Amino acid sequence: MRTTPGRTGRLTAADVACWVLRTSHPPEAIDPAWRPGTARTLDRCVRRSYRLGLMAPGRPCLLWLSGRDRPGVHALGTVAGPVDDDGDTAVVPVRLLRLPEPVPRADLLGDPRARAAEVLRMPAGSNPSWLSAEQFDAVRAAVPGRDLAAALRPWGP
Numbered sequence: 001m002r003t004t005p006g007r008t009g010r011l012t013a014a015d016v017a018c019w020v021l022r023t024s025h026p027p028e029a030i031d032p033a034w035r036p037g038t039a040r041t042l043d044r045c046v047r048r049s050y051r052l053g054l055m056a057p058g059r060p061c062l063l064w065l066s067g068r069d070r071p072g073v074h075a076l077g078t079v080a081g082p083v084d085d086d087g088d089t090a091v092v093p094v095r096l097l098r099l100p101e102p103v104p105r106a107d108l109l110g111d112p113r114a115r116a117a118e119v120l121r122m123p124a125g126s127n128p129s130w131l132s133a134e135q136f137d138a139v140r141a142a143v144p145g146r147d148l149a150a151a152l153r154p155w156g157p
Helices: 050-054 105-109 133-141
Strands: 018-023 039-046 060-065 072-079 090-104 129-131
Touching: 018 039, 018 133, 060 090, 072 105, 090 105, 129 133
Parallel strands: 018 060
Antiparallel strands: 018 129, 039 090, 060 072, 072 090
């Protein structure tokens, strides 16, 4: 599937370089002790859909803050375990490293590699969203001076 705006179709695992989990709460509201440069394992609610079958432990993910106050990428990490769907709700554990500085939404809108990303085209969409390899490269390039290998290594559940 291409990332061309307006194109529809089902994603495959090969399409997804990074899962995007949206939140309306900044990291310090999610966990007041979560400081920049530190990691947390969090459970994030996800909408039940075929996409959950594509999420696998060890795959890259990020935390996207929606809204008017500092929207953008606030943490990078990996899916930490399988999706837990009890029939009422679906939750995925993620291990996230809070970035020293968020990657602003405006910076990604200005990058031709990222501007067609689902999270930018459909800001009110549901979890999980996703990034293509090119879009994820734009995010990683916007995190200056950071060794992202530690943030993206797989953690156990």
